[in-house]
Amino acid sequence: MQSLPKTLAEDVAKNLVMVARLIDEDPESAYGYSRVALRLASRVAAVREAAGFAAYANQKYAEALAEFRAARRMTGTVELWPLMADCERGLGRPEKALDMAGAPEVQKLDKAGQVEMRLVAAGARRDMGQLDAAIVTLQSSELASNSVQPWTARLRYAYADALHAAGRSGEAREWFAKAVEADRDGSTDASDRLAELDGVEFVDALDEGEADDTANADDKD
Missing domain, CATH: 1.25.40 (Serine Threonine Protein Phosphatase 5, Tetratricopeptide repeat)
Known part of the structure; x- marks a missing residue:
């Protein structure tokens, strides 16, 4: 947020802090703070990422996916790949989540990210009624x-x-x-x-x- 004027940066930071504090216990309120931050600084990757997490916590998967994609375009990192795939599951597209599980981006994830991707892929298999495949995936x-x-x-x-x-x-x-x-x-x-x-x-x-x-x-x- 170094590109923002000092006062604006402080306001955005306060809202992001509230998102982080509330997202587990009160996701609806966290979502509200994320929307304020988004209105103030939509071109900041950290804001788009926080908005994605808040939307995801409220099962607003289409919105979360859009925000995660925006954050990824801004940063070029692959850390959000498993969450993006899980959003596809939430939108009723497990086949798309499985496609993402086999994409080259997965190899760029750290160990935690790869395990998360494995969990998402297994969940997608279960969504499709493929229990044995889900077990093997894990x-x-x-x-x-x-x-x-x-x-x-x-x-x-x-x-x-x-x-x-x-x-x-x-x-x-x-x-x-x-x-x-x-x-x-x-x-x-x-x-x-x-x-x-x-x-x-x-x-x-x-x-x-x-x-x-x-x-x-x-x-x-």
């Missing part, structure tokens, strides 16, 4: 590795979920357990899925308390 050295990386929990979870969808419950349980081991920040619900497979039922303490209150009230009557 089988990789990253999945087999015992080291825990930022993508490990999501990769193991996706594999477990695909196995479960294919009726391979025993294997699914094993991989949900492995996902739990890697999920240090609770980014997935692997622990809940594992408990579900084990037949464990969770009772909401609040609901249980309300039920007791109701029973007591009935007794008084």
